[in-house]
Amino acid sequence: xxxxxxxxxxxxxxxxxxxxxxxxxxxxxxxxxxxxxxxxxxxxxxxxxxxxxxxxxxxxxxxxxxxxxxxxxxxxxxxxxxxxxxxxxxxxxxxxxxxxxxxxxxxxxxxxxxxxxxxxxxxxxxxxxxxxxxxxxxxxxxxxxxxxxxxxxxxxxxxxxxxxxxxxxxxxxxxxxxxxxxxxxxxxxxxxxxxxxxxxxxxxxxxxxxxxxxxxxxxxxxxxxxxxxxxxxxxxxxxxxxxxxxxxxxxxxxxxxxxxxxxxxxxxxxxxxxxxxxxxxxxxxxxxxxxxxxxxxxxxxxxxxxxxxxxxxxxxxxxxxxxxxxxxxxxxxxxxxxxxxxxxxx
Numbered sequence: 001x002x003x004x005x006x007x008x009x010x011x012x013x014x015x016x017x018x019x020x021x022x023x024x025x026x027x028x029x030x031x032x033x034x035x036x037x038x039x040x041x042x043x044x045x046x047x048x049x050x051x052x053x054x055x056x057x058x059x060x061x062x063x064x065x066x067x068x069x070x071x072x073x074x075x076x077x078x079x080x081x082x083x084x085x086x087x088x089x090x091x092x093x094x095x096x097x098x099x100x101x102x103x104x105x106x107x108x109x110x111x112x113x114x115x116x117x118x119x120x121x122x123x124x125x126x127x128x129x130x131x132x133x134x135x136x137x138x139x140x141x142x143x144x145x146x147x148x149x150x151x152x153x154x155x156x157x158x159x160x161x162x163x164x165x166x167x168x169x170x171x172x173x174x175x176x177x178x179x180x181x182x183x184x185x186x187x188x189x190x191x192x193x194x195x196x197x198x199x200x201x202x203x204x205x206x207x208x209x210x211x212x213x214x215x216x217x218x219x220x221x222x223x224x225x226x227x228x229x230x231x232x233x234x235x236x237x238x239x240x241x242x243x244x245x246x247x248x249x250x251x252x253x254x255x256x257x258x259x260x261x262x263x264x265x266x267x268x269x270x271x272x273x274x275x276x277x278x279x280x281x282x283x284x285x286x287x288x289x290x291x292x293x294x295x296x297x298x299x300x301x302x303x304x305x306x307x308x309x310x311x312x313x314x315x316x317x318x319x320x321x322x323x324x325x326x327x328x329x330x331x332x333x334x335x336x337x338x339x340x341x342x343x344x345x346x
């Protein structure tokens with residue numbers, strides 16, 4: 001038993017701190033490296049378009065929390081660099097685009113990525129009460145709200161009838177900085193309803209932080225579109241495809257239920273959370289995709305483990321007892337998935 005290391009959340013937080021502060025480009029405001037090829041000979045890291053979008057946003061949130069948990073003064077310069085990048089490249093329309101780096105092509109706003117951007121702006125507002133962060137967040141919400149479409153008339157065999165709920169959807173998954181909607185240009189990932197809908201949880205977080213009614217309105221409309229119009233889920237919450245999107249959305253349903261008092265959204269959060277456990281392992285392995293590939297070919301994605309922990313915490317906030325899921329998925333797989341040594345790097 002002497003070789004077994006006792007589980008220590010602070011030890012794993014320290015590993016996170018090490019990665020978040022060192023896998024960055026000090027020459028460019030500590031821009032993160034997403035593309036890391038650790039097993040190549042020689043190993044290398046290179047920039048790609050996503051670095052200044054969802055990566056810098058999620059790393060900013062992670063670094064803020066890890067420094068707080070560890071009570072670290074170190075890393076302040078990296079956090080400041082992340083913040084500087086995060087606040088850049090907002091258009092007059094309120095949308096957040098990415099920088100035109102040498103390694104980028106079409107400059108666009110990806111609604112999937114705005115999930116991360118709005119979450120990081122919320123964290124920045126809560127931490128520093130920086131007016132610029134609030135202005136960016138409110139502008140982003142309103143910029144996206146102007147772009148959604150709402151179907152108001154349902155026409156079918158029996159004739160026309162009004163749609164009795166508020167449902168919002170984006171007509172595409174990217175919005176080009178110079179051209180706006182270009183339906184010949186898309187991400188080609190499919191599942192637009194849930195990929196775009198990932199921002200649901202961040203919208204409700206922002207509503208709680210700022211009581212921004214526009215954010216709550218957009219969240220309700222998008223939740224209704226996913227559940228009532230996209231028909232992405234079966235009656236018991238089963239789905240196929242991108243687990244990260246679906247479970248992050250479920251976190252949003254739970255938070256939205258707390259914000260509105262509507263049990264309808266909580267019921268869907270519970271069903272999706274329960275179904276995802278049936279396609280995961282009991283010890284905390286979560287597939288990247290649900291029922292898209294043969295189970296023997298499926299790989300896990302760290303994002304999905306994070307989502308199951310986060311969704312469980314949201315359900316706990318709603319009164320459910322999901323602490324066992326938080327414990328098992330954190331201890332048995334999230335922590336075990338971390339590299340604890342770089343000795344394998346050539």
